[in-house]
Amino acid sequence: MILLDGKAVAKDRRAKIKSEVDSFKSKFGKAPGLAVVLVGDDPASQVYVGSKEKACAKAGILSQRFDIDKTQNVEELDSLLNHLNADQDVHAVLVQIPIPKPFEYRSVLELLDPRKDVDGLTYDSMGRLWSGHKSVAPCTPRGVMEILKYYDINVAGKKAVVVGRSNIVGKPMAQLLMDENATVTVCHSKTPSLEEYTREADIVAVAAGKPRMFGKEDFKKDAVVIDVGIHRLDSGKLCGDVRFEELGGHASAATPAPGGVGPMTIAMLLQNTLDLATAIETRKLK
Numbered sequence: 169m170i171l172l173d174g175k176a177v178a179k180d181r182r183a184k185i186k187s188e189v190d191s192f193k194s195k196f197g198k199a200p201g202l203a204v205v206l207v208g209d210d211p212a213s214q215v216y217v218g219s220k221e222k223a224c225a226k227a228g229i230l231s232q233r234f235d236i237d238k239t240q241n242v243e244e245l246d247s248l249l250n251h252l253n254a255d256q257d258v259h260a261v262l263v264q265i266p267i268p269k270p271f272e273y274r275s276v277l278e279l280l281d282p283r284k285d286v287d288g289l290t291y292d293s294m295g296r297l298w299s300g301h302k303s304v305a306p307c308t309p310r311g312v313m314e315i316l317k318y319y320d321i322n323v324a325g326k327k328a329v330v331v332g333r334s335n336i337v338g339k340p341m342a343q344l345l346m347d348e349n350a351t352v353t354v355c356h357s358k359t360p361s362l363e364e365y366t367r368e369a370d371i372v373a374v375a376a377g378k379p380r381m382f383g384k385e386d387f388k389k390d391a392v393v394i395d396v397g398i399h400r401l402d403s404g405k406l407c408g409d410v411r412f413e414e415l416g417g418h419a420s421a422a423t424p425a426p427g428g429v430g431p432m433t434i435a436m437l438l439q440n441t442l443d444l445a446t447a448i449e450t451r452k453l454k
């Protein structure tokens with residue numbers, strides 16, 4: 169079984185992004201800029217946002233963080249987004265999920281200029297992706313496609329099953345696989361006899377959100393298994409949606425979790441920032 173080593177792929181991609189950021193700087197006289205908006209004090213989000221800031225610094229991307237206290241009023245967040253939309257040094261904006269009430273993710277997100285939507289989650293970006301005119305795709309499914317490409321796993325003509333139908337992973341994952349000519353089935357928590365679908369698939373991307381839910385018996389021999397889940401068990405150990413240790417000698421390739429898709433999400437955030445920045449600055453030259 170080939171171990172799909174997301175950490176190694178992310179390292180390779182981040183080195184390439186860094187050199188592309190250097191070219192961007194010489195061409196446009198500024199760094200690509202990412203604004204990260206963190207609402208409330210969710211401890212996991214604090215950690216994620218910290219890692220995103222560190223990765224930006226390493227790649228030469230200018231990141232700015234904006235903390236909004238959950239007791240602040242909705243208008244303050246609205247005016248922050250208006251300010252970021254207008255800021256010439258901000259090319260990309262990420263509003264970290266989850267956000268606490270009374271803030272509402274969708275209404276916040278729709279205030280964002282879609283040209284700065286680094287997560288690809290505004291209605292505009294989602295519509296573009298589904299209609300074949302994509303701006304940027306959400307980071308996690310984009311990261312999965314990069315892993316497949318890095319390991320020369322051809323998806324054209326293959327049967328792919330995506331487990332999960334979220335806007336941030338499942339739906340865009342299905343679209344990206346279709347873009348590469350896979351035949352895609354999307355399953356979810358209400359799909360009866362889920363394993364009947366996963367067992368038929370050449371490629372399975374699992375974003376079910378349930379720790380260690382899937383094992384060897386759920387996949388056909390020589391399947392490619394991509395685990396998008398990440399969970400912290402009571403023991404403190406991290407695990408994915410798949411019992412990775414069962415897959416040796418059965419799957420043809422699989423991502424571990426941790427160390428698979430996770431590191432790619434951050435690498436693709438850098439890539440999306442660079443892509444949006446390039447589009448914005450190139451438009452200004454015209």
Ligand code: GUN
Pocket residue numbers: 216262263264265266287307308433
């Ligand atoms: N929370 C967990 N993952 C993500 C992500 O990729 N983007 C945003 N905006 N929030 C997240």
